[in-house]
Amino acid sequence: MKLANYLEGRWQEGEGAGIALTDPVTGEELVRVSSDGLDLGAALDFARASGGAGLKAMTYEARAALLGRIAEVLTANRDAYFDISLRNSGSTAADAGFDVDGAIFTLKTYARAGKVLGGGRLLKEGARVALAKTEVFQAQHFLTPLSGVAIFINAFNFPAWGLWEKAAPALLAGVPVLVKPATPTAWLTQRMVQDVVDAGILPPGAINVVCGSARDLLDHVGECDVVSFTGSADTAARIRMHPAVVAKSVRINVEADSVNSAILGPDAVPGSPEFDLAVKEIVRELTIKTGQKCTAIRRILAPAAVAPALAEAVAGKLAGMTVGDPRSEAVRVGPLVSKAQQAAAFEGLAKLREEARVVFGGGEGFVPVDADPALAAFVQPTLLYCDQGLMAKYVHDVEVFGPVATVLPYGDIADAIAMARRGCGSLVASVYSASAAFLAALVPAIADLHGRVMVVDGTVGNQHTGHGNVMPNCLHGGAGRAGGGEELGGLRALAMYHRRYVVQGSPALLDALSADAVDAALLGA
Incomplete structure (x- = not known):
């Protein structure tokens, strides 16, 4: 079946065989699309004259x-x-x-x-x-x-x-x-x-x-x-x-592009509400839509003393996530949308691994549930750890559009601010802290390079709307690399x-x- 295009007030089928859309689990061809032979200039003229007037x-x-x-x-x-x-x-x-x-x-x-x-x-x-x-x-x-x-x-x-x-x-x-x-x-x-x-x-x-x-x-x-x-x-x-x-x-x-951050304050130590809330949100952002969101967490900035424990906690949660064909009842994480996206994700992950070690995932020995890896477009949820800070060559620039994130330890608040800004413009940063002094210094210092800053502490708890969830009554966008x-x-x-x-x-x-x-x-x- 070839999908029709709706232009000039009528359905029109493009010429030729078209491009196949496929099932990313089985590789099965579903439908085809084509815009060949369509008069797009006339379509815009009709939209202006008829649609606009109406x-x-x-x-x-x-x-x-x-x-x-x-x-x-x-x-x-x-x-x-x-x-x-x-x-x-x-x-x-x-x-x-x-x-x-x-x-x-x-x-x-x-x-x-x-x-x-x-x-x-x-x-x-x-x-x-x-x-x-x-x-x-x-x-x-x-x-x-x-x-x-x-x-x-x-x-x-x-x-x-x-x-x-x-x-x-x-x-x-x-x-x-x-x-x-x-x-x-x-x-x-x-x-x-x-x-x-x-x-x-x-x-x-x-x-x-x-x-x-x-x-x-x-x-x-x-x-x-x-x-x-x-x-x-x-x-x-x-x-x-x-x-x-x-x-x-x-x-x-x-x-x-947007290399978004989750930032833990100095008070977000293991056992605190802020630490637990950060872990939960990082795992959600790595797995919902298999990390295929422009707003997903790509970098996780944590105090150096806390970063190893944070990485361990996130890895422990990821280990419980079943990855495979979404038709299977136990599956929590599905594939990427295509083999092309899978290849792009693997390419980006390889760059990150040049300067970061794998804490969880990485793909070695990974077999998705009820799916043929040769046909399907799966990428295992992967957590990396990079201790190179601002000296890192790729982690602040490469957006792997899939279930991949990197933990980066920071020394002091100036270090955290510099690393958040090193993303060169992001859609969102989420901050997990109840420290008024930390928030008063951090939020204004990163605001001009972030379209949205979400701050979560124990009083907010689970009532926040989510790092990656775009609310229609709030701004969505970002400076610099994020598009402006x-x-x-x-x-x-x-x-x-x-x-x-x-x-x-x-x-x-x-x-x-x-x-x-x-x-x-x-x-x-």
């Missing part, structure tokens, strides 16, 4: 209601999405829930939040500015929804959430979307779009999907489009330098899909133009 005819509140209806459709088809996740991504039930339920939760969050914007169709920012000696000539800043398309070029690891965490704020803003999911796991994204289209919720052209190669998609971008990319820094650089993107100053949002982008953050995300402008004129004119405007301050509420 969405902008509605108020923010009406579009919020559409998001609620989409969430209902996805909920009704949840079992089918779990089945596709199992077959195409090798997901356990917990992994599939992380992706699919996360997508539904995000849509419901934006459906609720969007109600506060009411019957408005644009945003009014700040007070009026007097420009003359009297009140006869004034200025008012506005934010208007873009007239272009939100183009999503997504990663393979979150085919459900990766679509809807971007699409929810774009659609709420009144901007149509075109998603190009990563080819290896495009099936789930395509199926979700199909279910929404079949339900007739959105105006024609408001949602579009192209599976397979992006081909000449970026050749057709316009000045009012937005390109949001999740993936490697190398691909992000090519997108940023694309001639059409440069010539038309197209707005770009990037989430790229910003997503989510509640209604703040709508700013990406609006353009600020100022009108200078009479009070009567500004009153008329403000009739459908909502206070932009609500975006930060």
